[in-house]
Amino acid sequence: MTNTVHSNGHIAIQANNMHVYYGNFRAVKDITLQFPSHQISALIGPSGCGKSTVLRSFNRMNDLVATARVEGEVLYHNHNIYDASVDPVEVRRHIGMVFQKPNPFPKSIYENVAWGARVNGFKGNMDDLVESALRQAALWDEVKDKLDQSGYSLSGGQQQRLCIARTIAVKPEIILMDEPTSALDPVATLKIEELIQELKKSYTIIIVTHNMQQAARASDYTAFFNMDEDRAGYLEEYNETNELFTNPKNELTEQYITGRFG
Amino acid sequence: MIVREHFDRDLRHLQDEILRMGSEVEENLVTAVDALRARDLKRSQRVIEADHWINQRQLTLNMEALTLIATQQPTAKDLRLIAAVMNIANELERIHDYAKGIGRISLMMNSDPIPPELMAEFPEMAAKTGSMLHRALDAFINRDDALARAIPAEDDIVDELFNKALKKMTEAFMHNLTSYEDINRLGWANHNLERSADRVGNICEWVGYMITGKFEEYM
Ligand SMILES: Nc1ncnc2c1ncn2[C@@H]1O[C@H](COP(=O)(O)OP(=O)(O)O)[C@@H](O)[C@H]1O
Ligand SMILES: [Mg+2]
Numbered sequence: 154m155t156n157t158v159h160s161n162g163h164i165a166i167q168a169n170n171m172h173v174y175y176g177n178f179r180a181v182k183d184i185t186l187q188f189p190s191h192q193i194s195a196l197i198g199p200s201g202c203g204k205s206t207v208l209r210s211f212n213r214m215n216d217l218v219a220t221a222r223v224e225g226e227v228l229y230h231n232h233n234i235y236d237a238s239v240d241p242v243e244v245r246r247h248i249g250m251v252f253q254k255p256n257p258f259p260k261s262i263y264e265n266v267a268w269g270a271r272v273n274g275f276k277g278n279m280d281d282l283v284e285s286a287l288r289q290a291a292l293w294d295e296v297k298d299k300l301d302q303s304g305y306s307l308s309g310g311q312q313q314r315l316c317i318a319r320t321i322a323v324k325p326e327i328i329l330m331d332e333p334t335s336a337l338d339p340v341a342t343l344k345i346e347e348l349i350q351e352l353k354k355s356y357t358i359i360i361v362t363h364n365m366q367q368a369a370r371a372s373d374y375t376a377f378f379n380m381d382e383d384r385a386g387y388l389e390e391y392n393e394t395n396e397l398f399t400n401p402k403n404e405l406t407e408q409y410i411t412g413r414f415g
Numbered sequence: 416m417i418v419r420e421h422f423d424r425d426l427r428h429l430q431d432e433i434l435r436m437g438s439e440v441e442e443n444l445v446t447a448v449d450a451l452r453a454r455d456l457k458r459s460q461r462v463i464e465a466d467h468w469i470n471q472r473q474l475t476l477n478m479e480a481l482t483l484i485a486t487q488q489p490t491a492k493d494l495r496l497i498a499a500v501m502n503i504a505n506e507l508e509r510i511h512d513y514a515k516g517i518g519r520i521s522l523m524m525n526s527d528p529i530p531p532e533l534m535a536e537f538p539e540m541a542a543k544t545g546s547m548l549h550r551a552l553d554a555f556i557n558r559d560d561a562l563a564r565a566i567p568a569e570d571d572i573v574d575e576l577f578n579k580a581l582k583k584m585t586e587a588f589m590h591n592l593t594s595y596e597d598i599n600r601l602g603w604a605n606h607n608l609e610r611s612a613d614r615v616g617n618i619c620e621w622v623g624y625m626i627t628g629k630f631e632e633y634m
Contacts, residue, residue, distance in 0.1 A: 366488050398490045400628025410490045412419050 165190040165327055165357035166211055166248070171225035173206050173215065180206045182385040184225070186376060188327075193349060193358045195368035195394065198378030199409070203386025204361040207378070208329050211359065212248035213241040229327075246273055249320035253332040255312035257304030257319075262287075262296050265304045265315055269323040282322055289355070290318035291348045310341025314348065321352075328352065330360040334367065346371040365410055369398045377406045422487050429479060429500045430556060436472045436504065437552045439465065440511045441545040444611060447517035448541040451524075451604065452534050459521035466515040473508040477501055492625075499625035503555065506614045506621075510548070513607035513614075520600045530592055533583055533601050536576040540608040543573050547615045551622060560626040567616035567633040577609040 164187045173181040181203040188194045196204045206215070213234060215221040226233040234244050257265050266283045275282065283300070287293040292314040296307070304315055313333060320328055330349075334342040349358055349371055362368050368375050375397045379389040390397065390406040401407045408414045443462045450458035480497045483489060489497055547566050554562040581602070588598050616634045624630040 365490070369488075369490065399494060401491050407491050411493050412422075414418070 162192070163190040164188065166227065166229045166359075168207075168210070169226045169228065171207075171210060171223065171227060173203070173210055174220075174222045174224070175218070176220040179383070179385045181210075182381070182387050184388050186388060186391060188357060188359055189374065190357050191353055191355075192373040193353050193360060193371060194374040194376065195372035196359065196361045196376050196378060197363070197365055197368045197409075198386070198389070199380065199414075200363065201384070201386075202378045202380045204378055205331050206386070208250075208331055208359065208361050211327070211329055212245050212250055214245070214250060216241050246323055247325050248327040248329060249323060249325035251313070251316050251320055251328060251330045251333050254336050255309060255316050257307070257312050257315050260304060261301045262304050262307070262315060263300040266318045266322050269319055273323055286318040286322040287315075289321050289352065290314045291344065291351070292318055308341070310337050310344055313337060313341070313345060317345075317348065317352075321356075325356065327357045327359065330358065332361055332363060335363065342367070369394060377401075377409060379405055379409070419487075422483070422489075422493075425479070425483055425487075426493065426496060429476065429483075429497070432472065432476050432479075433500055433503055433507075434552055434556065436469065436476070436507050437548060439469065440507045440514065441548050443511060444514045444517075444548075444608075445538075445541045445545050447514040447521070448534075448537045448604075448608070451517055451521040452531070452537065454521070454526060456522060456525075459518040462518035463515050463522070466511055469508055469511040473504045476504040495625045495628060499555070499621040502621045503618050506618045510544075510611045510614050513611045516607045517604045520604050524597055524600055527594070527597055529597060529601070530587065533580070533587055533593070533598070534604075535583075536580040537604065537608060540573050540576045540580075540605075540612070543569065543576075544608065544612045544615060547612060548618070551615055551618045554619065555622045555625070558626050560623055563619040563622040563626070564633060566619050570612045570616055570634065573609060573612035577605055580605045 167187040168184045171181070171184040172179060184207060196207060198204055209215045210223050211227060215223060223235055227235060229244070229248070232239065258268065260268070263283055266286050267279050270279070270282055284293060284297075287296060292311060295311060299306075304312060307315060313336075317328075317333075334345050337345065346367065349360070352358060360372065372394045374391070375394045376391040377389045377397065378386050380386055390401060390403045392402070397406065398410060401410060443465055446458060447462045449455070450462065480501045483497060484494075487493075547569055550562060551566055553559065554566070584598050584602055584605070587593055588595065613634070620630065620633055623633070
């Protein structure tokens with residue numbers, strides 16, 4: 154199995170022999186995977202194969218699920234984020250997450266962006282920070298005249314970009330996205346995909362998607378996950394996206410991406 | 416459960432069309448040479464007319480392939496098959512142009528007497544190229560990478576025949592055996608046959624790519 158990729162740059166985060174359990178159920182087994190810096194990596198695979206579980210393991214979001222347990226290590230800057238000494242809140246400041254359904258707060262657009270930074274003790278010019286985050290999220294031009302309006306007043310696609318701005322405002326290094334466009338229409342989806350291409354200049358992006366064409370269009374690397382007979386998810390193949398979609402190494406990958414199973 | 420039944424059917428259709436087009440091209444290349452040698456202008460004319468049909472097939476195949484790309488988002492083996500189909504169709508169209516060219520030459524030479532030894536190599540060149548093409552399409556249908564890789568080397572035989580014929584033509588020219596125009600025309604026929612075999616080599620490379628995912632130059 155291939156789990157390293159040839160990238161000239163640095164590795165932003167990597168999992169080594171990671172297993173994730175919910176109670177006695179092993180949802181994900183033996184994941185070893187490296188994500189290159191300033192690249193977009195996509196996680197694809199059939200529903201229930203553990204993509205979200207894997208993604209949540211990269212910023213200790215699984216800590217919030219009582220039954221969840223992670224074995225193995227996740228290395229970020231040579232530190233295992235699961236070491237007892239590590240503060241999960243600090244991890245999440247460096248490794249942000251954007252969810253499937255846009256989840257703005259019932260507050261103004263401005264406050265939605267400022268909130269994370271404020272919680273993290275940001276002392277600089279908040280107006281500048283909000284503007285810069287909204288610009289990076291390609292939302293500024295659409296909202297600059299109504300920053301005090303509720304985040305809920307925006308369309309679904311705009312709400313998702315607002316959530317991305319909120320994540321960016323904390324200045325993370327890595328952004329995790331779990332099916333960020335599955336609740337959006339095609340045009341809003343393409344806007345987010347364009348945005349992601351821009352964001353990779355400043356951030357490392359790992360995106361879960363059930364849409365293979367999205368992975369093919371929008372990512373540099375693709376990891377294909379599958380399930381074994383015990384329903385444990387495992388990494389079937391990992392490669393540059395171009396290669397994985399034109400010449401996959403494994404028969405199962407071939408069948409999945411050509412739509413013959415899954 | 417059979418998923419993507421329609422898509423699979425469309426892919427099979429593309430391959431059937433390549434085979435149909437391929438056997439027509441193979442046959443017409445041999446016919447073009449036969450008719451030239453027999454001075455059978457009617458058959459030469461038929462080869463020329465068939466070219467229109469081949470151009471149509473090529474165009475239709477390319478359009479059908481593009482439609483599948485636009486509507487089915489093919490990946491991996493499917494995508495490589497479609498790429499191979501488009502390129503093989505283009506190569507077949509060019510080979511048929513060469514056959515048509517030989518038909519045209521036959522008509523231009525009209526009923527001029529031509530020393531038969533100047534065309535002595537042509538039937539073998541056409542037969543060899545036809546056989547290479549036939550097996551290249553076998554390799555395509557049977558996904559036979561080893562066969563696709565082996566065929567292009569046979570081009571050496573065609574090249575040898577080409578040189579042999581060229582030498583005779585040069586001598587015929589020097590000894591004023593027949594008109595310069597006719598020797599020049601036969602030189603083009605010789606060239607067409609030699610190029611046809613090269614294009615079969617290109618087809619083999621696409622077959623190899625389709626099977627392995629790596630494009631390699633075999634020649
Ligand atoms: N909070 C949870 N408690 C128990 N089981 C869970 C929980 N979250 C996910 N699972 C199970 O873990 C497996 C992987 O789920 P998930 O990571 O959501 O897959 P995917 O994102 O690939 O669809 C599934 O069998 C799912 O039912
Ligand atoms: Mg999921």
